[in-house]
Ligand SMILES: [Zn+2]
């Protein structure tokens with residue numbers, strides 16, 4: 001499980017940072033990549049990475065501002081052009097479907113794969129064997145969502161080598177032992193499954209927020225997350241500006257990360273004003289409020305280990 | 308008058324070539340830049356040039372395939388974000404307005420300048436003091452236009468130094484002389500204006516075609532052009548493929564340039580299959596049919612001198 005940042009800028013593309021897109025790479029977990037936001041030229045950024053568009057099976061849009069949205073028609077078209085045939089689902093606020101369908105209709109683009117849309121509402125928007133995704137509303141000029149991606153626990157693995165070393169013959173009892181049950185063998189030995197399975201691993205939690213002011217919903221979205229991706233459009237002494245423009249400061253994000261008991265904070269959506277010395281200060285100031293903070297750059301890859 | 312190629316690829320962006328956009332820089336002529344097609348990430352390409360988005364006053368879309376269109380909402384938004392306030396007009400086939408208006412509505416983008424649309428029909432679509440633009444239909448899978456941009460003649464300039472050297476006093480007669488009239492001075496001398504004005508310069512002609520098969524309308528669009536920009540999606544021995552996919556070969560474009568008495572042929576819309584040795588052959592083969600041919604690359608700037 002890795003995050004790869006395809007665009008870390010705010011508002012307009014700049015030479016140093018493209019507009020927003022984040023890839024959650026679930027290759028080991030599901031052989032899939034999920035995208036969060038698709039700013040213009042996200043497909044161009046992907047060309048510089050090892051990500052293959054056909055692996056992208058789900059796209060989550062936080063909000064419909066252009067710097068998070070306008071790369072969608074091109075990415076969808078190129079995924080088709082490259083022969084992708086696996087279904088793709090787009091989750092987002094109402095309006096994303098209108099935009100995409102209009103773009104495809106006007107350009108007479110026929111996709112080579114089934115495309116479906118889920119209009120996001122606060123609550124659980126996805127729940128399958130390995131992951132749950134919960135959405136909640138943030139506070140931006142336009143409807144903006146945060147997503148909490150929760151991996152289900154990995155159950156313990158049966159230690160087959162140990163079973164065989166102890167001369168416990170394979171058969172239906174292996175399934176019982178794997179489920180942690182106690183069984184009695186034909187030779188009279190009583191065996192406890194717990195001695196033959198590895199410890200279950202709790203799943204990881206990744207929280208990715210759209211653009212937002214500070215608001216109560218963030219806490220529940222971010223609580224105990226392994227990684228929190230939070231916007232940082234403004235710096236230390238700009239809380240007023242942040243509020244006025246419905247954004248957050250680096251310090252607000254860091255304080256929230258501390259309160260929510262987050263493992264790591266990744267700051268993104270960095271204004272083009274922040275370069276050189278100013279970006280250094282942005283990092284330092286945030287770290288003084290929450291030590292494990294990083295300001296990400298385009299193409300940064302962040303591994304998310306088990307706890 | 309210069310052409311700057313912002314994207315010279317076909318279909319999908321590639322590392323070497325972005326999708327189509329061409330800037331016609333009319334800075335000396337009108338202090339304006341006109342764009343022809345706006346593929347995704349055109350605004351990103353512009354960041355690498357000296358072009359300022361606010362100088363872009365007219366955008367001509369040849370056809371609505373995504374690789375010629377999908378950069379439009381982002382470019383319009385950034386032009387606004389950067390404080391552009393001069394009106395902008397978009398010329399294109401029916402559907403471009405639907406796409407742009409949907410993108411702006413869904414993203415709640417309010418532009419800082421007046422935006423208007425002209426649905427192109429075959430014929431003269433623009434005619435003002437310095438330029439005429441004529442459009443005609445080509446032959447592509449989707450409605451595709453070619454544009455013939457005709458600069459009006461530059462009238463002769465009055466040679467004031469020569470007038471003064473000949474002791475011809477300034478006054479209302481200067482205007483008559485400039486208009487090429489004959490006047491009689493108070494000292495009885497008869498003066499012919501033609502001796503005191505530089506020769507009028509014929510305007511330049513630039514023809515920019517959308518994606519197309521070979522078709523009759525191209526000849527009239529390209530006739531006597533100083534520069535013809537023609538797609539070259541396929542190579543020498545691929546005429547069948549070109550026809551099948553509604554595109555042209557390098558040789559077809561070169562033969563047309565020869566027949567139409569064009570000064571210079573610029574081949575663009577180059578497939579990602581053409582790199583290294585193959586691009587060299589693409590050039591050589593075309594030049595054997597029309598010597599003054601160039602295969603353009605992203606960021607090539609072509610000056611268009613007076614004849
Ligand atoms: Zn944003």
Ligand SMILES: [Zn+2]
Nearest residue numbers: 318372374518
């Ligand atoms: Zn094309």
